[in-house]
Amino acid sequence: MKTNKKYKTISKGALLLVVVVTLQSCFVAKDYERPDVTPETEALFRTENLPQDSVSMANVSWKTMFTDTYLQQYIEEGLQNNMDIRMALQQIQSATAYAKEGKAGYFPSLDLGANVTHQKLSENSQFASLITGDIDTYDITASLSWEADIWGKIRSNRRATQAAYLQTVSAHQLVKTELISNIANAYYNLLALDAQLEVTKQTIETRRIGVETIKALKDAGQVTQVAVDQNIAQYNNARALQVDLEAAIFKTENTLSILLGKTPQKFERSRLETQHIESEIKLGIPAQLLSNRPDVMAAEYGLIQSFELTNVATSNLYPSLTLTASAGLESLELDKLLNVNSLFATVVGGIAQPIFNKRHLKTLKEVAKADQEQALLSFKKTLLIAGNEVSNALYTYEAETEKYEYRKLEVEALRAAETNSEELLKNGYANYLDLLTARQSALSAELSIIDSKLQQLSSVVNLYEALGGGWK
Secondary structure: OOHHHHHHHHHHHHHHHHHHHHHHHHOOOOOOOOOOOEEEEEEOOOOOOOOOOOHHHOOOHHHHHHHOOHHHHHHHHEEEEEHHHHHHHHHHHHHHHHHHHHHHHOOEEEEEEEEEEOOOOOOOOOOOOOOOOOEEEEEEEEEEEEOOOOOOOOHHHHHHHHHHHHHHHHHHHHHHHHHHHHHHHHHHHHHHHHHHHHHOOOOOOOOHHHHHHHHHHHHOOOOHHHHHHHHHHHHHHHHHHHHHHHHHHHHHHHHHHHHOOOOOOOOOOOOHHHHHOOOOOOOOOHHHHHHHHHHHHHHHHHHHHHHHHHHHHHOOOOOOOEEEEEEEEEEEEHHOOOOOOHHEEEEEEEEEEOOOOOOOOHHHHOOOOOOHHHHHHHHHHHHHHHHHHHHHHHHHHHHHHHHHHHHHHHHHHHHHHHHHHHHHHHHHOOHHHHHHHHHHHHHHHHHHHHHHHHHHHHHHHHHHHOOOOOOO
């Protein structure tokens, strides 16, 4: 008899295994494969100087890229104290917890509980004649539940949580990249404003002297009061410009304070003319954006998560194999609860196939597929945007580098025109309008060349960020 029972048990187990294997052949969770993005990466940078190798300035450390000691100090402080950085780290902590939960999906669930039950039977029930009085039951029960990962549902869910974790890591890297770029641009903007303020102060002094000169010429009868008034107006125009520049410096310092996670304050800094970014401008091949740009990586991790969740939604349509067991101690008398005769155990194994559940599981699968398609489009769009930013930053750098040389020639010519106009006016060979025009043009040109230098520096910073530099 015992042998027959043993064979029946083995036969049932074998039958259950055959059913599971047969059903598993219908669906197995797929493995993620990166979609073909060749059309998106071809000519992505829109430049005639196509990259010939994989060397990219994105792989250069920010400490090597930015050699100004003040700027290095501020970037270091920002990476330590910036609020966005700290919030991103907390998001990583949350994602880490979910990733740990996903890894634990293979483990069984185990619960332990102790219960006291008091039962009063109806006098008219079928047990009233057999049992008199109330019934007290005491038990200590451990329950175990485990689901076999037949279709890869648990594995896919684990991969989805891992992708979500890596997505938050990439988001943190993106915040770092953007923060470094913002700090560098704010710092260079301060240096440019300082340079413009210095030029303006020199101009104010020159125009003050000019006012005294034009008054002397009026007293000598060479010019009229109109010339004096025009020179005074131009002098005060420069003084008003000084106020605007000082206000811009004040606000930019406040902006830098926020980036560094500090209260508003004044910052020590060097001079614009000492700034040189010595790292060679190298783009690398467009496909490197897939591993260098944090936002592109985050978009792909989002796609991976959606892909795995589609696997999970599909596997929910198939049968689940579960094993449940409970064991413990149960007794009608508390003092006998820990007795060996109070032991009990139950083991149940079975397969459950969803049949009709108001179309809920099918809806989840369709929604998961739609989400996956959206994630794919978002990934490709992010890659295109990345290429666009690289292209714009590179073009701006080349344009500003060329324009800077023309600005220098313009400043030299206009300063010479200003000097010559002053001499001609003193000797009666020019009118005051020529001098006013030359002065205003020279000031505008000097401010413009400073702005051109700023744009050149900023374009390199933006190119560094666009290629994904800074976070490594």
